[in-house]
Amino acid sequence: MPLLKRDGAISDDSWITLGDEDDVPAVGDVIVPHARLPLTVPGRLGLSLPNDLDVSTLGPEISQVCLIVLTFPSFADGRAYSQARALRNTVSYEGELRASGHLLPDQLAFMVEVGFDSFDLQTDRFPVERWTQALEDVTLTYHRHLSRPGQSPIITARHAG
Amino acid sequence: MALGHVLTANRLSDGIVVFLTATSAWSEKIDEAVLAREPLAAGALEKRGAEFEDTNLVTGAYLIEAERQGDAIVPTHVRERIRACGPTIAYLGAQTPPCQADAPAVAA
Amino acid sequence: MYRYDEFDQAFVDQRVEQFRSQTSRRLSGELTEEEFKPLRLMNGLYLQLHGYMLRVAIPYGTLSAVQMRALAEISEKYDKGYGHFTTRQNIQFNWPKLEDTPDLLADLAKVEMHAIQTSGNCIRNVTADHWAGVAADELADPRPVAELIRQWSSLHPEFSFLPRKFKVAVTGAPADRAAVKLHDIGLRLHLNEAGERGWEVIVGGGQGRTPMVGVTVRDFLPEEELLGYLEAIMRVYNLFGRRDNKYKARIKILIHETGAEEFSRLVEEEYARAPRPSVEIERKELDRISAYFAPPAYESLSAVEPELERRKLEDPEFARWVRTNVGAHRVAGYGIVNISLKPIGGIPGDATAEQMRTIADLAERFSHAEIRVSHHQNLVLPDVKLADLYDLWTVLAVNGMGEANIGLLGDIISCPGLDYCALATARSIPIAQSISRQFSDPQRLEEIGPLRVNISGCINACGHHHVGHIGILGLEKKGKEFYQVTLGGHSGTDASIGGVLGKGFSEDEIAGAVETIVDTYLDIREDGESFLDCVRRAGTPPFKEALYAPA
Numbered sequence: 121m122p123l124l125k126r127d128g129a130i131s132d133d134s135w136i137t138l139g140d141e142d143d144v145p146a147v148g149d150v151i152v153p154h155a156r157l158p159l160t161v162p163g164r165l166g167l168s169l170p171n172d173l174d175v176s177t178l179g180p181e182i183s184q185v186c187l188i189v190l191t192f193p194s195f196a197d198g199r200a201y202s203q204a205r206a207l208r209n210t211v212s213y214e215g216e217l218r219a220s221g222h223l224l225p226d227q228l229a230f231m232v233e234v235g236f237d238s239f240d241l242q243t244d245r246f247p248v249e250r251w252t253q254a255l256e257d258v259t260l261t262y263h264r265h266l267s268r269p270g271q272s273p274i275i276t277a278r279h280a281g
Numbered sequence: 282m283a284l285g286h287v288l289t290a291n292r293l294s295d296g297i298v299v300f301l302t303a304t305s306a307w308s309e310k311i312d313e314a315v316l317a318r319e320p321l322a323a324g325a326l327e328k329r330g331a332e333f334e335d336t337n338l339v340t341g342a343y344l345i346e347a348e349r350q351g352d353a354i355v356p357t358h359v360r361e362r363i364r365a366c367g368p369t370i371a372y373l374g375a376q377t378p379p380c381q382a383d384a385p386a387v388a389a
Numbered sequence: 390m391y392r393y394d395e396f397d398q399a400f401v402d403q404r405v406e407q408f409r410s411q412t413s414r415r416l417s418g419e420l421t422e423e424e425f426k427p428l429r430l431m432n433g434l435y436l437q438l439h440g441y442m443l444r445v446a447i448p449y450g451t452l453s454a455v456q457m458r459a460l461a462e463i464s465e466k467y468d469k470g471y472g473h474f475t476t477r478q479n480i481q482f483n484w485p486k487l488e489d490t491p492d493l494l495a496d497l498a499k500v501e502m503h504a505i506q507t508s509g510n511c512i513r514n515v516t517a518d519h520w521a522g523v524a525a526d527e528l529a530d531p532r533p534v535a536e537l538i539r540q541w542s543s544l545h546p547e548f549s550f551l552p553r554k555f556k557v558a559v560t561g562a563p564a565d566r567a568a569v570k571l572h573d574i575g576l577r578l579h580l581n582e583a584g585e586r587g588w589e590v591i592v593g594g595g596q597g598r599t600p601m602v603g604v605t606v607r608d609f610l611p612e613e614e615l616l617g618y619l620e621a622i623m624r625v626y627n628l629f630g631r632r633d634n635k636y637k638a639r640i641k642i643l644i645h646e647t648g649a650e651e652f653s654r655l656v657e658e659e660y661a662r663a664p665r666p667s668v669e670i671e672r673k674e675l676d677r678i679s680a681y682f683a684p685p686a687y688e689s690l691s692a693v694e695p696e697l698e699r700r701k702l703e704d705p706e707f708a709r710w711v712r713t714n715v716g717a718h719r720v721a722g723y724g725i726v727n728i729s730l731k732p733i734g735g736i737p738g739d740a741t742a743e744q745m746r747t748i749a750d751l752a753e754r755f756s757h758a759e760i761r762v763s764h765h766q767n768l769v770l771p772d773v774k775l776a777d778l779y780d781l782w783t784v785l786a787v788n789g790m791g792e793a794n795i796g797l798l799g800d801i802i803s804c805p806g807l808d809y810c811a812l813a814t815a816r817s818i819p820i821a822q823s824i825s826r827q828f829s830d831p832q833r834l835e836e837i838g839p840l841r842v843n844i845s846g847c848i849n850a851c852g853h854h855h856v857g858h859i860g861i862l863g864l865e866k867k868g869k870e871f872y873q874v875t876l877g878g879h880s881g882t883d884a885s886i887g888g889v890l891g892k893g894f895s896e897d898e899i900a901g902a903v904e905t906i907v908d909t910y911l912d913i914r915e916d917g918e919s920f921l922d923c924v925r926r927a928g929t930p931p932f933k934e935a936l937y938a939p940a
Contacts, residue, residue: 174628176662196427196510198550202627205547209664226411226428233546246419257407260400262540263547264616264666274396274540275666279673294416295486296440337418341436358868360807363816364438368808370818373471373741 123218124239126232126268128252133240135166135187151189157181168220171199175206185215190236192221201234208235209265225254235267283349285316286323287356288330289364290339298364299339301326307339311354311365316347390451390759391536391681393501400543401498404505408432409491416488431511431549433504434490438811443482443490444507445497447762449517449535449559450478450769452502454749454758459500461745467493472745474730474738476802476853477556478516478762479507483809505543510551512542512623518560518567519763522682523725523771525717528578529586531561533679534615541616548623552630553638555623556595568764568880570594570603571856573640574622579609586612592622592652593644596850600886601641604649606656613672617665618656624663625655685757685772690722694775709831710782710793718771724778726756726770727763728785729792729800733829734822737803738766747788755781764853765802767795797834798842798907799825802853806846806863807870813846815863815870820844820899827900828907837907840920843878856880858921859906860887861899872899876906876932877924890929891937902936909935 123133137151144150144161151166152159154173158181159165166187169175188207190200200219207213219231220240228239228251241251259271266273272280288301289311299307300314308314317323323344330342346357356362363369366380393401408428415425429435433444445460452460460480464472467489468482475481485493497503507514515538522530538557542548548555560567561578569575575591587609594603610618626640629647644652701708716725728748730738740748752760752770755777761769773781785791794800801824804810806817821844828834843857847864854860860875871893878887894902907920909932914923924932 195424196550197632198510198548199628199632201547201550202624206624206663210662224424224428226407227550230544230546230549250419257410258403258544260396260403261546262400262543263545264541265664274400275670275674278394278396278677279670291436291440294488296436298439334422335418337416340422359865359870360438360813363807367439368818369816370736370808370822372736372739373469 122241122243122248124228124241124251126237126239126255128255130241130248130252137168137189149186151187166216169203171197171203173203175203176210178211182211182213185213187216187218188213189218189220192219192223195222195224195227201230204231204234204236205265208267225250226257228254229258229261232268233261233263233266283316283318284357285318285347285349286326286344287311287314287316287347287354288323288326288342289314289345289361290330290333290342293337293340300365301330301333301342305329307333311347311356312352314347314354316349316354317344390453391448391532391678397540398498398501401501401503401505404432404503404544405491405494405498408494412487412491427509427550429487429490430509431506432490432494433507434485434487435508436811437483437809438807438813439483439809441485441487441490442809443485443493443504444475445480445482445502445504446507446514447478447480447502448539449515449521449532450519450762450764451517451521451532452760452762453500454752454760456500456502457745457749457752457760459496459502461742461749463493463496464742464745466496470742471739472742473736473805474740474762474766474768476738476764476766476804476851477514478519478764479514480762481805483805508554509549510553510555511549512545512551512555512557515539515542516556516558516567516572516764518562518565519761519769520566520716520725520771521561521761522684523718523720523723524562524564524566525719526564527562527719528580529561530682531559531576531578532682533675534576534578534588534612535559536678536681537616537675538619541619545623547620548627551623551627552632553635553640555626555640563882565880565882565884566763568594568853568856568884570884571596571600571853571880572603574619575603576615581609588612588615590618590622593641593649594884595639595641596853596855597639598636598848598850599639599641599645600850600855601645602884602886603641604644606649606653612675613668614665616671617663618660620665621656621660621663624659625652629655684720687720687723687772688774690720690774690776692721694722697775697778700779704779706793706831707779707782709835710791711778713793713797713835714795715773715778722775724773724775726773726778726781727795728768728770728790729794730767730790731794731800731825732789732792733799734826735789736818737801737821740768744788744790747784747790751781751784765795765800767800793831794834796839796841798828798837798840799831799834801825801842801844802857803844804846804852806844806852810846810851812849813863814848814865815846815872816896817844817846817852817861817863820861820863820872820896823896823900824903827904837911838919840907841879842903853880854878855886856884857887858924859903864893869895871895874899874902874906874936876929877921879921885925888929890933905935906932 756770807813845852875887
């Protein structure tokens with residue numbers, strides 16, 4: 121599945137996603153379910169978190185994590201937006217945050233604003249251009265804690281200087 | 282009694298309620314609809330409706346129960362009678378007089 | 390009133406273009422109906438019984454004469470020349486085409502309006518006391534806070550895919566005209582001894598299938614902390630609200646199942662740990678917004694206007710209208726004019742393009758060009774000099790808007806019901822019309838006194854039947870419509886949910902049943918006792934007896 125970065129770059133996903141039972145490979149960066157921690161891995165460690173996990177309960181184990189994957193079981197299930205914000209603003213997680221599952225291009229702006237920076241693309245439904253273009257559709261926000269680099273929320277711009 | 286099923290949908294571009302006719306066209310008039318008297322025929326209508334949804338001409342196609350009364354086709358359920366005929370109240374742009382969808386479905 | 394700055398305007402313009410792209414992708418088939426539905430709903434576009442319906446936001450029920458005129462024009466250009474003012478202070482157009490909607494939204498944006506979040510599982514258009522800023526009993530105008538919330542909630546990235554819809558109402562007055570206890574979040578202003586403002590935060594009220602009166606989680610939240618605290622509530626709801634059953638997905642169910650105390654603890658815990666907007670910038674922003682709501686330059690007038698008194702003596706019909714439709718203004722010599730959109734036998738809340746233009750003209754002539762929409766589906770001219778009332782009333786009367794029935798039995802609240810709505814189980818408008826005709830004598834209405842009849846065409850309760858003094862719920866059984874009656878609901882400061890009386894009535898019987906209920910009240914009421922007080926004192930037995938006892 122191709123990967124979209126929030127700057128619009130498209131790449132192949134270099135991470136290996138492991139299930140509950142899969143063996144850890146000898147080399148490579150792996151994404152594992154949260155329940156498998158602690159775990160020794162050959163390369164970088166990524167974590168896939170369930171949709172109903174209260175991320176504020178995450179402990180120091182988070183410091184060795186380079187990638188967190190949050191899942192949208194349906195585009196209408198918005199819990200991962202709050203999980204993302206809590207990870208960025210409450211837990212102060214600074215690694216890569218990836219959205220996976222049932223995403224719509226029209227939601228990308230929201231995802232960037234709460235702190236996601238990469239997306240598993242479902243290119244069978246929408247062409248790649250639709251995804252990259254969607255990042256440009258809506259760029260203004262009233263949101264106070266904007267995570268989009270190089271841009272400030274309306275309230276900050278309004279009261280600047 | 283000539284009870285059967287009619288396929289209805291909303292036209293995608295303007296939302297107006299339409300009914301599938303015998304020539305596979307969509308009409309705003311329920312009286313011009315094709316009335317399927319048997320389950321097999323009704324199933325065929327549904328299939329045709331799905332094809333029209335795939336080509337983005339209509340949306341939300343579904344079957345309603347209705348019966349032929351002379352030249353008219355009258356749905357069984359009050360909701361479908363109002364949907365086929367329009368609001369039952371005198372509103373701007375209404376047909377005059379407003380629809381009498383609350384008239385009994387089955388003539389006494 | 391609030392005016393867009395360049396940021397607000399660019400924000401709405403971007404949104405229109407985004408919807409234009411989404412619409413063309415739907416028409417071309419790139420988006421399926423399932424995928425398009427949440428996108429169009431976020432822009433207020435429904436697919437109803439007869440076609441598309443667009444709900445346009447009128448934030449906290451305030452609009453300008455220019456905006457009203459634009460709505461009139463839009464109703465003619467894209468619809469059939471009328472609009473329907475709703476129980477949430479919005480306006481609905483019943484016949485727009487999907488292919489025209491982007492242009493319609495662009496026309497709205499030209500007059501600083503939009504349809505963002507008038508539908509969908511997001512924070513809906515925020516409502517407010519329709520007398521905000523002018524009511525005699527008000528502590529302060531709640532609209533600056535309402536506007537702050539409007540902006541904060543618009544396309545909020547975290548809270549646009551909630552378990553279910555979310556409604557916020559605000560009031561700055563002790564007399565609750567905004568039904569703050571019946572919203573997902575209701576905010577009521579208080580002043581402390583030092584004169585500082587704080588907001589009482591009421592959570593978990595609502596109607597629908599499971600009507601509940603909200604609970605207070607904070608008595609006095611400092612104004613600058615409001616958005617931070619609202620975010621904490623929203624986050625707890627977004628994470629823990631039920632998503633397995635749409636009928637149990639509102640925040641009231643979460644609070645009911647978690648317990649108010651535990652819910653409150655979760656919110657406080659979240660509030661304590663989450664980063665907040667900086668208090669300084671929030672203060673700056675509130676000050677900036679508040680400046681737009683500065684009161685107009687009122688003239689120094691006498692509280693008693695001899696010309697008005699003379700007209701009242703001359704014309705008893707006018708005198709009645711002043712008694713029933715004009716509210717107490719905080720400035721001497723002014724009145725709050727409530728314009729009834731409930732003519733006898735009419736469609737509650739409907740206004741023609743011509744009527745909208747008349748209102749716009751009157752607002753410019755008599756009321757600083759400002760108009761309000763009430764959740765009772767009426768309009769308000771907030772700043773009318775008492776000396777102008779007669780001229781104003783004369784114009785209203787010849788345009789079918791001079792009915793003297795505000796707050797009386799003729800002022801019936803009704804959802805569109807099965808005549809328009811895809812979810813309805815029964816029609817509501819014809820019921821409102823038959824009751825309105827049955828009680829067409831204005832003198833009798835006044836004798837009966839304050840009485841709210843609210844009609845919903847299904848259990849979703851858009852007609853607010855749970856809080857009608859007499860509530861009517863339209864249901865369907867075996868293809869036939871019937872109507873269930875509740876008594877004793879109320880949406881004011883002492884809010885209550887009405888209780889079901891008994892077996893339902895047919896369309897033909899319902900006006901007669903209301904007649905029987907009213908006769909029973911007139912029969913048993915004590916001196917000066919309102920209908921609601923009478924029901925609260927006597928309970929339902931005398932009414933049940935009158936309705937159901939064998940003759």
